[in-house]
Amino acid sequence: MSSFKSASPILAKAYDTALLDLDGVVYIGEDAVPGVIGALNQAHDEFGMTLTCVTNNASRSPQRVAQHLQELGLEVTAEDVVTSAQAGAAELAKLIPPGSNVFVLGSKDLAREVELVGLIPSHDDSQIYDAMIQGYWPDMPFRMLEFAASVLQTGVPWVATNMDMTIPTPTGVAPGNGTMVTALGETVNRKPTLVAGKPETPLMQQSIDRTKAKRPIVIGDRLDTDIHGANNVGIDSLLVLSGVTTIEEILQAPIELRPTYLAWDASAVLTAQNGTEIKDQITTCGGWKVVAGDLLGQGDALDAVTAVTVAHWNGEISLDSALLALAGIGLEVR
Structure with a gap:
């Protein structure tokens, strides 16, 4: 790499x-x-x-994800989809015996993945649980969060499907699963036993x-x-x-x-990818080069980003100068 x-x-x-x-x-x-x-x-x-x-995203099953992708025209099936719910359930099954009760702070699709690995998922707040798994759940009732805190205070294994703090939406960013995991962790003064996702x-x-x-x-x-x-x-x-x-x-x-x-x-x-060349403290990519802290050249603006980035990583151009140079060729830098 x-x-x-x-x-x-x-x-x-x-x-x-x-x-x-x-x-x-x-x-x-x-x-x-x-x-x-x-x-x-x-x-x-x-x-x-x-x-x-x-x-x-652990809130949707591979089948539902594949259906959405197929509707968009992508030629994939459910077998081509791997979710953090699947990975989280598989990791949880390594931590507790088959048939253990698992509190699922997440969607029905996450509960299904837990069931598929031989565990017993539930949202029932009257049960005693052997573990908890937590995934993105936009419709989560607040009372579930309260009960989850009580489960975690018993010390059982806690698997988080991911720690994404934000998710992209058509109107901007929104809170991700990581925000709720962090909130719970701060409430009960512990961290997840394991995080399955990227x-x-x-x-x-x-x-x-x-x-x-x-x-x-x-x-x-x-x-x-x-x-x-x-x-x-x-x-x-x-x-x-x-x-x-x-x-x-x-x-x-x-x-x-x-x-x-x-x-x-x-x-x-x-497409083929241009690499960078560094010679005599000059960083070049495509038609662009960084010389003594200045961006010079023409061509694909992506090559300019690449050249300036490598030059900055190597200490050849300051962050402020890099941002000004790229904004100067019409790029949105923030």
């Missing part, structure tokens, strides 16, 4: 499997990101690239194992989950700017959050 340094041939030729995040990558809300569905289908049909959908390894590893991928690439819009998750399991990644990550956040990314490639959106699977 080398962040923005190495050029690549067409990604769909270089990698056999795309591990696709969904929110902000394939769709936002109910609608597809323009140009992405056709490109992904072409990557599969023309180059044989396996499309595997890897989502931290950036932790269970969900990503389960996705790789299921597809038997030899050369997988993660395609995501979040540094803290998708890119960090790829780096945690040692595979390459493509960060797309169609979701929640800003150019300023890329510039400030620590090494563990840096992607291999950068693109405007996931249709980039059909």
